[in-house]
Amino acid sequence: xxxxxxxxxxxxxxxxxxxxxxxxxxxRERGNDNFKPLAGKTIGMIxxxxxxxxxxxxxxxxxxxGGYPMYLEQNKMQVGRGETVADTARVLGRYLHxxxxxxxxxxxxxxxxxxxxxxxxxxxxxxxxxxxxxxDLFTIYEFSGKxxxxxxxxxxxxxxxxxxxxxxxxxxxxxxxxxxxxxxxxPNQELMDKFPNVTxxxxxxxxxxxxxYIYTDVWVSMGxxxxxxxxxxxxxxxxxxxxxxxxxxxxxxxxxxxxxHRGEEITDDVMDSDKSIVFDQAENRLHTQKAILTMLFNx
Ligand code: CP
Ligand code: NVA
Numbered sequence: 001x002x003x004x005x006x007x008x009x010x011x012x013x014x015x016x017x018x019x020x021x022x023x024x025x026x027x028r029e030r031g032n033d034n035f036k037p038l039a040g041k042t043i044g045m046i047x048x049x050x051x052x053x054x055x056x057x058x059x060x061x062x063x064x065x066g067g068y069p070m071y072l073e074q075n076k077m078q079v080g081r082g083e084t085v086a087d088t089a090r091v092l093g094r095y096l097h098x099x100x101x102x103x104x105x106x107x108x109x110x111x112x113x114x115x116x117x118x119x120x121x122x123x124x125x126x127x128x129x130x131x132x133x134x135x136d137l138f139t140i141y142e143f144s145g146k147x148x149x150x151x152x153x154x155x156x157x158x159x160x161x162x163x164x165x166x167x168x169x170x171x172x173x174x175x176x177x178x179x180x181x182x183x184x185x186x187p188n189q190e191l192m193d194k195f196p197n198v199t200x201x202x203x204x205x206x207x208x209x210x211x212x213y214i215y216t217d218v219w220v221s222m223g224x225x226x227x228x229x230x231x232x233x234x235x236x237x238x239x240x241x242x243x244x245x246x247x248x249x250x251x252x253x254x255x256x257x258x259x260x261h262r263g264e265e266i267t268d269d270v271m272d273s274d275k276s277i278v279f280d281q282a283e284n285r286l287h288t289q290k291a292i293l294t295m296l297f298n299x
Pocket of ligand 2: 124160161162217218220221222257258259
């Protein structure tokens with residue numbers, strides 16, 4: 001059966017915990033295993049937006065699982081010159097065994113999945129970034145040993161792909177999620193209303209009080225550069241700095257999906273402090289995605 005990861009809604013809570021166990025095992029045994037579930041498989045990696053972590057961790061991960069990662073720049077493909085997404089999908093489905101895609105419109109990824117007949121993994125769209133959120137939940141699980149009852153505060157742009165993914169991720173995992181964001185960039189109400197463990201708080205200090213984890217993301221996501229001035233003005237009070245994090249629990253940990261724009265959404269003193277676990281988090285992209293690939297290709 002074709003299994004996709006378009007949003008975290010494609011996984012059940014049981015599968016989330018299976019994924020954690022597998023990611024932890026792959027992390028422990030990296031380099032010492034002979035685990036090759038992708039042997040003989042070619043996975044296309046279509047990227048229309050920039051990437052460091054996602055591209056490299058997927059290429060390395062697919063290679064380590066025995067597969068061949070084929071990097072494809074979207075603007076060098078015919079789809080960049082007007083071939084339809086559906087026709088592209090029908091062709092790629094005849095060559096490849098799976099597709100990882102980073103692009104703008106989420107509906108294009110849905111169409112690729114429905115027309116290609118092979119597993120499709122969303123590596124970020126304007127609306128969702130499921131691989132990142134699954135990594136973040138795994139990282140919290142690794143550091144806290146649990147997810148339910150943990151207070152996670154996401155500070156900043158409440159209306160982007162990370163915030164949307166966090167809302168779905170909170171629904172899946174049971175983490176207590178508070179989104180600290182201004183009215184102008186408040187979280188999607190319809191999505192939030194589905195989950196009692198998700199709240200929106202305009203006051204950043206109130207939001208981070210007693211937080212176990214504080215998370216932030218860039219104020220200007222890829223594709224939204226023309227809104228930069230307005231976004232900076234609205235989001236400045238939500239900067240994750242040493243003053244703000246004083247209101248959290250003393251043992252609070254700080255997360256960021258990266259890339260960070262130091263001095264904007266996060267300050268150097270927080271990013272480089274012992275409270276920051278951003279590089280452990282970035283490393284976990286590799287282990288988590290290897291677990292996701294294994295699960296999608298073995299069901
Ligand atoms: N966090 C993340 O997706 O990073 P890249 O944009 O570098 O892939
Ligand atoms: N919200 C950011 C996430 C980058 C990983 C963006 O879309 O640019």
